[in-house]
Amino acid sequence: MTTKIILWLFLAVLCLPIDGMTGALKPFTEVPIPAHNRQTPAKIELGKKLFFDRRLSGDGTMNCGTCHDPNQGFSDGLAISLNYPTTRNWRNSPTLIGVAFQKFLFHDGRAASLEEQALFPMMSAFEMNQNLDFVEEEIRAVPEYVTEFTEVFGDSDITRERIAMAIAAFERTLISRDTPLDRFLSGDARALSPKAQQGYEIFTGKGNCTTCHYGVTLSDDQFHVLNVAENPEHLKDPRIATTRRFVAKLYHFPEYRTLATDPGRYLITKKKEDWKAFRTPTLREIAATAPYMHNGIYDSLDKVIAFLNEGGGKDNNELQPLHLSPAELEQLRVFLEEGLTGTPITLTYPKIP
Template identity: 35%
Template sequence: MPPYIMSLALTLCAFAALKAQAFSPDDYRQPAAQWPAAELHKQAGPVAELAPLPELPPVDWHTPAIETLGQQLFFDPRLSGSGQIACASCHDPDLGWADGRRVAFGHDRQAGARNSMSILNAAWFDHLFWDGRATGLVEQALLPITNPIEMNANLDQVLTRLNQIPGYRQAFTNAFGPGPADAVRLAKALAAFERRIVSRPNRLDRFIQGQYNVLNDQEIFGLHLYRTKAGCLNCHNGPLYSDGKFHHTGLSYYGRKYEDTGREQATGQIEDRGKFRTPSLRDLSHTAPWMHNGFFPSLRGILNMYNAGMIGDSQLHPDLPQLSPLIRPLHLSNHELDALEAFLNTLSRRPLALRAPKLPPKQININDNDSHH
């Protein structure tokens, strides 16, 4: 075959292949089961398609009275050692149920080591905190209260304090039946309230449910990249836009200032060093700054890092495991990064406003106020 004919044949083959991969927004203006096949890494494991949130998983101990009590407790600073810090101090409904800070301030204005994870949709996660040290909301609920950097309280003293407040004594009885507040009741009350902190349907949810005009062509192109070339679906999948797993992305700062060994702190396993739980991308526009250390206020900056393949294995500290195999250079153009960022901004809807409830007043000892006699 003459060289020019072979060259023409190769050009036509390349054009055909390009045409076969051509993107059309209409490919996504149909039920998700008919979308183009996702491009997934072989080590990603089972991957769920993007979807609206399901019904809240039921638990047999959640009642309206327990939830109402939990809401009061969540906003009550009397759960802290200083009497000044509430759960809501770091999980503010006006700040995406996080706190808008790089890291939280706790007892005596001590700075924590990690960014406050939003509690939105926490009910669906099997492991909580960045290192997954708690399995479920009940187990999680009391840990910040007794943490010396966070609320710095003695749990027995907190329970004694609550049982001395008539309004709480009555509320615990209404919620759980006769008996004082104890650790189990306190944890379940807080968990009952926290599990109802759920994202509102966003534009992608509406698009998936058939409202195909709510996303423009650029945003749909970003959705396509998310599921294909950008590889986001490997980790940020399902209705939570998170696989709930732990991955090493190279941001542990191991051997340097701000070192955080992540999941290893919960398991004691060297192979977990530097791994952190995949955060949910729901409502991410309201939960900045991002990553476990809160170092990243720019969404585009994060996309640029992933596009470059993070720091790469060659620059890792020798005591660290290899990066997750899901991390690799993506070679996205600026046009593609623009589309991906536009799509990510469709995943958010401002959480419902919630006012702090009225708290039970402390019992007043009339002898303490009788200063005139």
């Protein structure tokens, strides 16, 4: 065995996480499936059809894939999500890759399951703008769907809950697998390139990244106040202001008419410490899901890393400057781009009945 191989093996063992250790990175193993919504091939296929069915939007122009495009890392490549005609969204479209592992959905964590999450965009006035009573009748009017719902659920009763269950079953198949990091954590010392391994060591060491980014999805499923700057252009758009006030009104925020910033999770919890707090995103497939942050203000990983290296936004209490050198910043970016990109998700688009 050559000296170089011995060195690689030593570094791999040194960097492997200890079981049960807080902040440990873990390779992908299996997808958690809730007992009340077991996966079957027929349910997954039904969910895929519904995911791409434009009947789920009020005017028939949008489907779930509009904002979660398979060719854009199951996001949409825009700073803030697409919207229903004449309106404007206010937050970035998060990737659906790895959502099966998330304890909280949306940037503010207002949904606790994929089944619950699936109905929000359909009802939203600035997203799909669909009436759920109406969409049930639309789906019931399609004989092919009646047959498929009967096969999957045992009878022909088509409800919003079952529509959401089928969509959630499909979304749980959107998994990042076989990344170089997965192989590295499983014992393949050469799975990461030398520069990516240097970035890994920064990620787990000097960069303090595993404080919030750990586990299978590299997320702590918590909410943090980093004081990301508002996008000045968004602040000037009256349609975004309308959406911001509308959402705040729905969540009984007293000063919704004068609200000029995104309160984050505070709208959900009404806790002072959650003002401008947002969920820690997964880092898997991060290279394919730009732009970044809840408002899409950073269009590259270099800008995100620079923001974190500077200690986050003004007056935040969660981050401190990292003082990484230009070479270290580059190594960290290479790790994120190369090490966390897995086998492409293959998808055959369904024939919508």
